[in-house]
Amino acid sequence: xxxxxxxxxxxxxxxxxxxxxxxxxxxxxxxxxxxxxxxxxxxxxxxxxxxxxxxxxxxxxxxxxxxxxxxxxxxxxxxxxxxxxxxxxxxxxxxxxxxxxxxxxxxxxxxxxxxxxxxxxxxxxxxxxxxxxxxxxxxxxxxxxxxxxxxxxx
Amino acid sequence: xxxxxxxxxxxxxxxxxxxxxxxxxxxxxxxxxxxxxxxxxxxxxxxxxxxxxxxxxxxxxxxxxxxxxxxxxxxxxxxxxxxxxxxxxxxxxxxxxxxxxxxxxxxxxxxxxxxxxxxxxxxxxxxxxxxxxxxxxxxxxxxxxxxxxxxxxxxxxxxxxxxxxxxxxxxxxxxxxxxxxxxxxxxxxxxxxxxxxxxxxxxxxxxxxxxxxxxxxxxxxxxxxxxxxxxxxxxxxxxxxxxxxxxxxxxxxxxxxxxxxxxxxxxxxxxxxxxxxxxxxxxxxxxxxxxxxxxxxxxxxxxxxxxxxxxxxxxxxxxxxxxxxxxxxxxxxxxxxxxxxxxxxxxxxxxxxxxxxxxxxxxxxxxxxxxxxxxxxxxxxxxxxxxxxxxxxxxxxxxxxxxxxxxxxxxxxxxxxxxxxxxxxxxxxxxxxxxxxxxxxxxxxxxxxxxxxxxxxxxxxxxxxxxxxxxxxxxxxxxxxxxxxxxxxxxxxxxxxxxxxxxxxxxxxxxxx
Numbered sequence: 279x280x281x282x283x284x285x286x287x288x289x290x291x292x293x294x295x296x297x298x299x300x301x302x303x304x305x306x307x308x309x310x311x312x313x314x315x316x317x318x319x320x321x322x323x324x325x326x327x328x329x330x331x332x333x334x335x336x337x338x339x340x341x342x343x344x345x346x347x348x349x350x351x352x353x354x355x356x357x358x359x360x361x362x363x364x365x366x367x368x369x370x371x372x373x374x375x376x377x378x379x380x381x382x383x384x385x386x387x388x389x390x391x392x393x394x395x396x397x398x399x400x401x402x403x404x405x406x407x408x409x410x411x412x413x414x415x416x417x418x419x420x421x422x423x424x425x426x427x428x429x430x431x432x
Numbered sequence: 433x434x435x436x437x438x439x440x441x442x443x444x445x446x447x448x449x450x451x452x453x454x455x456x457x458x459x460x461x462x463x464x465x466x467x468x469x470x471x472x473x474x475x476x477x478x479x480x481x482x483x484x485x486x487x488x489x490x491x492x493x494x495x496x497x498x499x500x501x502x503x504x505x506x507x508x509x510x511x512x513x514x515x516x517x518x519x520x521x522x523x524x525x526x527x528x529x530x531x532x533x534x535x536x537x538x539x540x541x542x543x544x545x546x547x548x549x550x551x552x553x554x555x556x557x558x559x560x561x562x563x564x565x566x567x568x569x570x571x572x573x574x575x576x577x578x579x580x581x582x583x584x585x586x587x588x589x590x591x592x593x594x595x596x597x598x599x600x601x602x603x604x605x606x607x608x609x610x611x612x613x614x615x616x617x618x619x620x621x622x623x624x625x626x627x628x629x630x631x632x633x634x635x636x637x638x639x640x641x642x643x644x645x646x647x648x649x650x651x652x653x654x655x656x657x658x659x660x661x662x663x664x665x666x667x668x669x670x671x672x673x674x675x676x677x678x679x680x681x682x683x684x685x686x687x688x689x690x691x692x693x694x695x696x697x698x699x700x701x702x703x704x705x706x707x708x709x710x711x712x713x714x715x716x717x718x719x720x721x722x723x724x725x726x727x728x729x730x731x732x733x734x735x736x737x738x739x740x741x742x743x744x745x746x747x748x749x750x751x752x753x754x755x756x757x758x759x760x761x762x763x764x765x766x767x768x769x770x771x772x773x774x775x776x777x778x779x780x781x782x783x784x785x786x787x788x789x790x791x792x793x794x795x796x797x798x799x800x801x802x803x804x805x806x807x808x809x810x811x812x813x814x815x816x817x818x819x820x821x822x823x824x825x826x827x828x829x830x831x832x833x834x835x836x837x838x839x840x841x842x843x844x845x846x847x848x849x850x851x852x853x854x855x856x857x858x859x860x861x862x863x864x865x866x867x868x869x870x871x872x873x874x875x876x877x878x879x880x881x882x883x884x885x886x887x888x889x890x891x892x893x894x895x896x897x898x899x900x901x902x903x904x905x906x907x908x909x910x911x912x913x914x915x916x917x918x919x920x921x922x923x924x925x926x927x928x929x930x931x932x933x934x935x936x937x938x939x940x941x942x943x944x945x
Contacts (some may be wrong), residue, residue: 282868283868286868301622302622305621305622305623306614306619306621306622307617307619310616310617313617313890314616314890314894316614316616317621318893319610319886319889319890323603323607323610324607327600327603330596330599330603333596334594334597337596354867355867358657359653359657359867362653362656363649363653363860366649366863367860370856370860371856373839374849374852374856377839377843377852382836382839382840382843385836386839390832390835390836392832393648393831393833393835396652396653396655397655397831398656399828399832402828403828406829410832410833414832414836415836418833418836418837422480426480426483426844427483428479428480428482428844428847429847430843431843431849
């Protein structure tokens with residue numbers, strides 16, 4: 279995890295510093311007529327966060343200098359992983375949009391289809407996938423409506 | 433005494449028993465599916481308890497937790513793939529027993545020892561939580577802040593693979609808990625102009641995203657990118673098998689009793705300390721049984737004691753986890769952190785005052801926990817065939833359907849699309865946390881503790897701003913400050929030396945909380 283720790287440690291340090299100098303001053307008032315200012319605790323935590331993130335990156339850099347094993351280390355995020363999570367985020371965003379504008383069942387049909395497609399169902403079990411897409415969202419909708427009294431959007 | 437009896441009688445209603453049974457059934461079912469676990473099911477189920485009474489809701493969720501812990505052993509034994517990480521060492525001896533045609537015996541031993549460990553830790557909870565809460569009530573904000581800091585350190589250090597990454601996750605979780613109105617001045621903080629964030633980030637959709645949906649995304653990715661290994665199936669219900677291979681005799685249970693009690697003690701001790709969790713308890717119980725055995729070389733070859741040791745230890749964590757939650761308001765584990773959300777949803781603030789303000793409810797929960805153990809025993813026994821069948825349902829069916837359960841579960845929290853958005857955002861965050869090995873359990877516990885931690889820190893700063901040296905007159909503060917420093921040093925030292933214990937054969941789930 280050495281390389282990814284260095285990268286994530288540095289990224290988190292930058293995030294922490296941006297939070298301290300830009301986000302917190304813009305989003306939280308630093309003034310209170312009594313007691314402590316509202317930004318006291320978030321600021322305190324963010325300073326800790328920056329210190330820890332810098333320590334993570336720093337300690338792994340020192341380790342990397344000492345040992346050569348890091349060069350053969352497998353990255354936890356390969357290009358295929360980035361593509362996958364990017365695609366998944368798009369699918370989730372579309373499902374959200376569908377749920378808001380067309381209702382839960384349509385969003386469900388879309389989500390089950392995409393999930394099934396990724397699991398290889400279209401090639402191996404197309405009928406099963408079609409059944410899952412049509413039946414599962416309706417069943418979940420009915421169960422939530424009648425058993426748990428939760429009215430999902432229609 | 434009247435409160436205790438009233439609480440117990442509340443638990444023994446038909447409706448509550450029904451909810452507990454449903455919870456246990458759901459827990460075993462989810463726990464038995466590799467990759468899914470109890471906390472995941474609890475997170476999705478919390479919003480569904482909105483219309484239940486507080487007792488029914490908590491009893492239902494505790495039922496899921498108890499069932500989920502046992503459920504994890506089903507796939508560990510049958511497939512050599514633990515349904516949940518805490519059952520990893522169950523596979524060491526469970527799977528060899530399946531190979532010998534004694535799968536049913538292994539499953540039954542797992543159930544009996546799981547229930548035994550659970551009952552033991554529940555009894556400890558019933559006797560210890562209330563006296564501890566009385567002590568906690570005598571503590572001031574400085575003492576509470578010190579206890580919170582100590583707990584967060586322990587949680588961060590022990591629940592992941594790296595102390596630094598754990599601390600980062602805990603601090604980030606606590607930081608995000610500051611989103612919403614300031615507790616003193618009621619000024620909005622970090623809301624980015626989004627009105628839904630005025631009340632803060634909702635913990636339940638966040639947990640569903642981090643725990644459930646991100647795990648499903650990882651599993652889908654594993655299949656899509658062809659990183660999965662197939663596991664063979666075994667027949668364990670065949671009538672050709674001799675009767676003694678399909679049951680656990682009293683003599684066999686008795687021979688494991690010493691191991692079960694030892695593991696239950698270990699599990700209870702581990703569970704009472706925030707952050708260590710059932711995974712460590714399972715390994716410790718297994719290790720202790722092996723060390724105490726006259727034939728340690730037989731462990732890993734299909735020894736009933738190995739299963740009993742792991743299952744009694746990891747199940748004993750459940751009850752003990754509630755000791756810090758109920759007595760101090762500190763969630764000892766991921767499940768306990770999610771339970772905080774359930775308590776708050778029903779207007780109950782977990783912490784030392786809970787015994788005064790909701791005594792009847794607490795004793796009702798205790799009775800429900802005890803009841804859940806026996807229901808777990810019954811459902812586990814009679815439903816073995818069904819759960820074994822469930823283990824073999826293809827992931828291609830389960831995972832896509834679970835995605836829509838997550839969406840529906842998130843929406844149920846406040847009937848708002850905002851909750852769905854929060855769930856989806858944290859699913860992506862959780863994906864990265866898993867990939868980069870940042871403990872999401874620590875993150876959630878940091879988030880759950882953040883509000884009360886802030887309150888204690890702010891009160892302490894105001895109290896001791898002018899005379900900080902007065903803190904030296906508070907021995908509890910000094911004790912916990914020293915403990916925090918000492919544990920940080922110990923954990924850092926141990927982590928650099930110890931590599932995780934793994935069986936060469938068992939397929940351990942990669943993404944531990």
